[in-house]
Amino acid sequence: xxxxxxxxxxxSSLIPEGEMALGKDSLEKAKDTLVSKxxxxxxxxxxxxxxxxxxxxxLTDIIQTSETIREKADVLVCIGIGGSYLGxxxxxxxxxxxxxxxxxxxxxxxxxxxxxxxxxxxxxxxxKEVYVNVxxxxxxxxxxxxxxxxxxxxLKFNYPNxxxxxxxxxxxxxxxxxxxxxxxxxxxxxIPPDVGGRFSVLTPVGLVPLAIGGIDVRSLxxxxxxxxxxxxxxxxxxxxxxxxxxxxFHEQGYKIEALAHFEPxxxxxxxxxxxxxxxxxxxxxxxxxxxxxxxxTDLHSVGQYxxxxxxxxxxxxxxxxxxxxxxxxxxxxxxxxxxxxxxxGRSISYINDKAYLATRLAHKEGGVPVASIELANQSAETIGxxxxxxxxxxxxSAYMIGVNPFDQPGVExxxxxxx
Amino acid sequence: xxxxxxxxxxxSSLIPEGEMALGKDSLEKAKDTLVSKxxxxxxxxxxxxxxxxxxxxxLTDIIQTSETIREKADVLVCIGIGGSYLGxxxxxxxxxxxxxxxxxxxxxxxxxxxxxxxxxxxxxxxxKEVYVNVxxxxxxxxxxxxxxxxxxxxLKFNYPNxxxxxxxxxxxxxxxxxxxxxxxxxxxxxIPPDVGGRFSVLTPVGLVPLAIGGIDVRSLxxxxxxxxxxxxxxxxxxxxxxxxxxxxFHEQGYKIEALAHFEPxxxxxxxxxxxxxxxxxxxxxxxxxxxxxxxxTDLHSVGQYxxxxxxxxxxxxxxxxxxxxxxxxxxxxxxxxxxxxxxxGRSISYINDKAYLATRLAHKEGGVPVASIELANQSAETIGxxxxxxxxxxxxSAYMIGVNPFDQPGVExxxxxxx
Numbered sequence: 001x002x003x004x005x006x007x008x009x010x011x012s013s014l015i016p017e018g019e020m021a022l023g024k025d026s027l028e029k030a031k032d033t034l035v036s037k038x039x040x041x042x043x044x045x046x047x048x049x050x051x052x053x054x055x056x057x058x059l060t061d062i063i064q065t066s067e068t069i070r071e072k073a074d075v076l077v078c079i080g081i082g083g084s085y086l087g088x089x090x091x092x093x094x095x096x097x098x099x100x101x102x103x104x105x106x107x108x109x110x111x112x113x114x115x116x117x118x119x120x121x122x123x124x125x126x127x128k129e130v131y132v133n134v135x136x137x138x139x140x141x142x143x144x145x146x147x148x149x150x151x152x153x154x155l156k157f158n159y160p161n162x163x164x165x166x167x168x169x170x171x172x173x174x175x176x177x178x179x180x181x182x183x184x185x186x187x188x189x190x191i192p193p194d195v196g197g198r199f200s201v202l203t204p205v206g207l208v209p210l211a212i213g214g215i216d217v218r219s220l221x222x223x224x225x226x227x228x229x230x231x232x233x234x235x236x237x238x239x240x241x242x243x244x245x246x247x248x249f250h251e252q253g254y255k256i257e258a259l260a261h262f263e264p265x266x267x268x269x270x271x272x273x274x275x276x277x278x279x280x281x282x283x284x285x286x287x288x289x290x291x292x293x294x295x296x297t298d299l300h301s302v303g304q305y306x307x308x309x310x311x312x313x314x315x316x317x318x319x320x321x322x323x324x325x326x327x328x329x330x331x332x333x334x335x336x337x338x339x340x341x342x343x344x345g346r347s348i349s350y351i352n353d354k355a356y357l358a359t360r361l362a363h364k365e366g367g368v369p370v371a372s373i374e375l376a377n378q379s380a381e382t383i384g385x386x387x388x389x390x391x392x393x394x395x396x397s398a399y400m401i402g403v404n405p406f407d408q409p410g411v412e413x414x415x416x417x418x419x
Numbered sequence: 420x421x422x423x424x425x426x427x428x429x430x431s432s433l434i435p436e437g438e439m440a441l442g443k444d445s446l447e448k449a450k451d452t453l454v455s456k457x458x459x460x461x462x463x464x465x466x467x468x469x470x471x472x473x474x475x476x477x478l479t480d481i482i483q484t485s486e487t488i489r490e491k492a493d494v495l496v497c498i499g500i501g502g503s504y505l506g507x508x509x510x511x512x513x514x515x516x517x518x519x520x521x522x523x524x525x526x527x528x529x530x531x532x533x534x535x536x537x538x539x540x541x542x543x544x545x546x547k548e549v550y551v552n553v554x555x556x557x558x559x560x561x562x563x564x565x566x567x568x569x570x571x572x573x574l575k576f577n578y579p580n581x582x583x584x585x586x587x588x589x590x591x592x593x594x595x596x597x598x599x600x601x602x603x604x605x606x607x608x609x610i611p612p613d614v615g616g617r618f619s620v621l622t623p624v625g626l627v628p629l630a631i632g633g634i635d636v637r638s639l640x641x642x643x644x645x646x647x648x649x650x651x652x653x654x655x656x657x658x659x660x661x662x663x664x665x666x667x668f669h670e671q672g673y674k675i676e677a678l679a680h681f682e683p684x685x686x687x688x689x690x691x692x693x694x695x696x697x698x699x700x701x702x703x704x705x706x707x708x709x710x711x712x713x714x715x716t717d718l719h720s721v722g723q724y725x726x727x728x729x730x731x732x733x734x735x736x737x738x739x740x741x742x743x744x745x746x747x748x749x750x751x752x753x754x755x756x757x758x759x760x761x762x763x764g765r766s767i768s769y770i771n772d773k774a775y776l777a778t779r780l781a782h783k784e785g786g787v788p789v790a791s792i793e794l795a796n797q798s799a800e801t802i803g804x805x806x807x808x809x810x811x812x813x814x815x816s817a818y819m820i821g822v823n824p825f826d827q828p829g830v831e832x833x834x835x836x837x838x
Contacts, residue, residue, distance in 0.1 A: 278723060289675060
């Protein structure tokens with residue numbers, strides 16, 4: 001495969017031999033823990049099992065359902081929060097056009113408590129053909145649940161057969177939604193009980209809204225399957241190496257990892273990655289705080305800090321090697337008043353690549369440890385591989401720092417305070 | 420005024436007396452340095468002068484220009500990066516509807532090197548009435564300059580009188596754009612030479628695209644003027660206190676400040692704030708790294724880390740006291756399967772307020788220093804006040820940690836590497 005490379009050429013020399021030996025030892029133990037299902041949270045390893053034993057019939061069912069809905073729906077309102085939102089958002093933004101949509105527009109709801117947003121969304125939906133996908137394992141999470149109440153009222157007011165427009169993605173048997181599914185005959189998809197929210201994008205949680213939004217979910221899914229196989233049999237160690245270096249910088253006292261990309265459509269990948277790492281590692285007073293940066297935009301905001309602020313950040317570039325199929329050339333200027341004719345005839349993505357190399361060098365010289373995750377291209381297949389690359393890495397890095405990668409006891413704290 | 424309050428009730432006890440005394444001493448010195456124009460970078464204090472001596476004729480001119488363009492334009496393509504982008508984006512997102520626009524759509528360009536974005540933008544613009552505002556002091560910055568070349572070619576190809584559609588915002592006399600302005604008779608607005616990019620949103624840099632986008636820039640501007648007066652005469656010390664506590668937490672070794680808001684439309688304010696603080700403070704190995712969080716969304720991603728990860732973050736909530744004019748109520752459910760009937764009849768913004776209070780309490784109990792900046796409402800006037808609240812605070816806090824708040828030597832590093 002090797003559609004994803006992890007380039008450590010600028011950081012391998014930063015780790016003393018003794019630390020590296022300890023790190024590699026810790027990595028081997030973490031791999032054993034993961035594979036033998038002997039570690040904390042090992043009831044939640046279903047995100048590996050779904051790739052080890054692909055359910056192709058489920059993919060077919062999702063794609064067929066999505067084709068039916070795509071024929072009818074202007075908008076899919078996708079109701080979910082956390083892992084029931086960030087994965088779909090990430091993949092849609094990475095693979096859909098920057099302007100407009102791919103037939104059926106996917107709009108998210110239930111991912112916050114913005115009253116004005118909801119009010120204005122309902123106005124926007126007037127006169128459109130609207131379908132709803134509500135996604136919640138328990139069916140009781142505050143934000144999606146109140147949003148779903150509002151959305152159901154709206155469907156009932158606007159359509160004669162509102163229940164035909166609802167897809168519920170939830171636990172196989174438990175939770176509040178299952179009772180309603182039976183009553184109303186909603187289309188149902190199952191969230192495997194052993195897959196946590198932040199690892200769920202390759203279950204129906206992500207696959208259903210992605211398919212309805214026009215994504216090739218079969219390529220996405222089997223991309224992840226191929227990564228699973230290569231990492232599992234040890235023929236590709238890039239994910240493991242990423243986990244190793246994160247661990248080593250954590251042990252050296254770095255507080256922040258910046259995931260920096262140069263392609264604007266990858267920005268929501270950063271949001272998904274941020275949850276995956278913050279929620280898996282951030283416990284027991286440990287973990288590196290994950291921050292996503294969009295370059296070159298953010299070179300003109302936090303770039304100054306990266307270059308010369310506190311030395312507490314290590315930086316991982318997420319770059320795409322293949323030039324995009326849609327691109328623009330810089331025109332020649334007879335006057336050349338800005339002195340940029342050296343870029344004339346070059347594509348914007350070519351200049352973007354040069355900016356990446358220049359940034360990496362400048363930050364390295366500024367004392368920032370810099371590494372790169374290189375995607376061969378920005379296809380559904382490669383994005384699927386990237387998803388598993390990060391999922392495996394965070395499981396390993398969390399085990400290495402000694403925390404349970406799969407729980408999130410702190411997320412409940414604000415809910416308890418509010419009840 | 421007091422449209423902005425800074426609530427320190429949960430952090431004042433965290434600072435030992437001796438540290439507080441030193442901090443207050445440092446604050447007084449920083450205020451003297453700022454007001455007497457005796458500190459590093461004091462050639463760049465024009466962001467204060469424009470508020471101390473408002474140019475109302477300029478506001479009138481901008482508003483008149485914007486009205487003419489709003490009558491004709493479907494889209495304003497606003498070309499700029501860093502401070503020529505983040506301020507306009509922040510205010511537009513805070514004050515415009517969540518869906519659609521307010522007559523003329525403002526689309527940003529030149530804020531990155533996304534070739535696919537540009538290509539797809541040009542396709543999106545086909546058949547629309549398009550005007551362009553290019554914003555650059557030097558006229559030679561890479562990203563906006565190459566984007567402007569492309570955009571000018573597009574204008575020339577599509578319209579008989581392309582130059583009537585261009586507004587250039589630049590230095591009074593220097594720079595590459597001034598030569599073209601003279602040649603083509605473009606409408607020109609001036610960036611005061613003594614105002615740096617990240618402090619420029621209340622100059623034509625921000626005011627022109629904001630007015631064209633449908634923002635009441637007079638209210639915005641005079642909101643800032645009123646804040647300037649109150650902070651200057653000492654009748655309101657909220658901005659100074661924010662600077663003081665940032666400094667105190669910096670000295671205690673905190674690495675990250677999280678600015679957390681609960682209203683989704685405030686998210687781009689966080690992007691503007693991030694540049695303002697990262698670029699002003701992040702030098703000489705100093706500064707707190709600024710991160711913007713959108714709650715409750717991010718409570719389900721980085722919330723776990725805030726609650727239980729490394730204790731290196733202090734948190735500033737940015738909240739709006741007045742309920743929004745557009746809101747939705749939670750309907751009652753006869754079945755009440757999710758057990759949420761206790762929210763029935765409540766507005767979403769009411770529940771959002773409860774979530775804020777619960778989050779603040781939970782994070783406090785988790786050992787995070789928590790403070791709040793409370794905006795009386797989300798009007799143009801209050802957003803204007805908030806802009807000056809932060810601008811003054813960062814000038815003071817940067818002087819307190821001993822750096823020049825107004826330069827950005829590290830931003831040039833990646834440009835040098837690429838040339």
